[in-house]
Amino acid sequence: MMPIIQLVRGDITTIHADAIVNAANSSLLGGGGVDGAIHRAGGPAILEACRAIRAKQGSxxxxxxxxxxxxxxxARYVIHTVGPVWNGGSKNEEQLLANAYRNSLKxxxxxxxxxxAFPNISTGIYHFPKQRAAAIAVETVQQFFAYSTAIEQVLFVCFDEENYNIYQKLLHT
Structure with missing residues (x-):
């Protein structure tokens, strides 16, 4: 059976899925945006688990x-991935963003x-261009489905109307 990709407008912390993805910072200790919202809503168990990972492997x-x-x-799990900060495209940002999606799926x-469920990784304070980030997200997920269909559903969760509209055009063309 081919996996399903769905688009949702809303708050990723309220999504019922096996896992949600956190657009984390490299410290794994919480922050602003999606990262802060997930840590606040999920409570201290997430921070404790992140501290244990840091103690074992660092950032x-x-x-x-x-x-x-x-x-x-x-969600039963949170997959924390670090997207790249946008530096004009000269620092391998596109490959790093694709890796964030790919490694989360792995x-x-x-x-x-x-x-x-994925948020819009790197498009907030990391300033990755939203259109380009969405295209990378959709393409990476579709490529992964060619490799494995064990994951049955991927949700792209957009908090704001702008990202929602971008994904809607990408997924319905």
């Missing part, structure tokens, strides 16, 4: 991903996750 580099409990969230596969 998380751009393009990499780690997994923790979902704490008090409806972790999901390793943990038997069937449904996963």
């Amino acid at each position: 998380c580099a751009a393009g990499e991903a780690v997994i923790t409990t979902g704490g008090k969230l409806p 972790l999901a596969l390793e943990h038997g996750i069937k449904t996963i």
Whole structure:
């Protein structure tokens, strides 16, 4: 069966999925935007798990991903991935963003996750151009489906109307 890609406008912390993805910073200790919202809604168990990962491996580099409990969230797991800061496209940002999606999907596969929800990684304070980021996200997920169909559903969760409209055009053309 071919996996389903769905678009949702809303708050990723309220999504019922096996895992949600956190657009984390490299410290894994919370921050602003999606990262801060997930840590606040999920409670201290997520921060404790992130501290344990930091103690074991240090920070998380751009393009990499780690997994923790979902704490008090409806999702069982949170996959924390670090997207790149946009520097005009000259610092391998597109490949790093694709890696963030790809490595999140690989972790999901390793943990038997069937449904996963992604936010708009790197498009907030990291200033990645929204149109380009959405195209990379959709293309990377579709390429992953050619490799594996074990993940049954991917949700792209857009908090704002602008990102929602961008994804809607990409997914319905």
